[in-house]
Amino acid sequence: MHDDELTPAEREAFAALPRESLASDLLEERTVRALAARGWIHPQRRIRAAAVWTGAAAACLLFFVVGFSLGQKRSVRPETLFPAGAETQESGTPAGTSTQGMAMERVSSKEEGSSVAMDTSGSLALGHPELQTKARTQVVVWF
């Protein structure tokens, strides 16, 4: 074998050496930072998945609170639904009697409030289409 020539086996051995090798991911980040520090590349805004989920959860919570507050404000208040005059006219009973009946049915819990509205829409509000509609709407709001 001539000293300056590679044998076929030697060529093959050199050719079999790997030409590529993966460096660590940290090196890529390091290099990106170094280039960004020089102003040659502009780093992308990274919105991480955790931040997205946190934002979504916060938005849901806010939506719920706002919805709940609105619902509270627009909750069924039977005394505002049925003015005393209307009840008297329709049922033919004295206004005082009707108000007494309503007072007995008026309860503090919201669930029962909705049942009052349903009852009134079915009985007391008979003959008053605008009141029926309002009562139904408020029942829907409750649910």
Add this chain to the structure above:
Amino acid sequence: MTLQHGMPASDRELAEVILRAGSERAFRELYRRHSPRLFQLARRLLGGDVHAAEDAVQETWIRAIGGLGSFRWESQFSSWLLGIGIHVCHDALRKRRGDREDPWDDTAQHPSPDRAPGERIGERVDLERAITLLPDGYRTVLVLHDVEGMAHEAIAARLDISVGTSKSQLHRARRALRAQLVPSGEIGTSRGR
């Protein structure tokens, strides 16, 4: 990264996006495309020192992106990048050596390379390991010529040495390598990883 025509972006297209908009995404694409080759070359030239090779890769990209605007695209981007990498590694080796010795001195008597505890003279060692054990000047020319396939003229131009020096360094490098690998002195009987 693909462009509007749906084909993967070429090196030149990515480079233009980097120059025009400083796109990190385009840079990452270019980086991932060429860094494995660059890292392997740097690791070999720097004698298997992974940390030094990583530093060299980073420095190469810094120099490449800094000079991207002046690249004329008359050669392949990969060749240009590897050329910068060779310079960076050459600088790193020079810095590491200091002024203690001239790696291209043909008259210098290089000491026997350090051997791992289990390695004895005449015992087979892995080709990759044997390359790392060569003196810097020998290893540089051998890697560029026998592994990377560069011509002596190109090596001489890259390393700022004469063609004659490149040839003599290669001759000595092969002789040293054969002596390390097997008693019979043939490289091919020991395969690299």
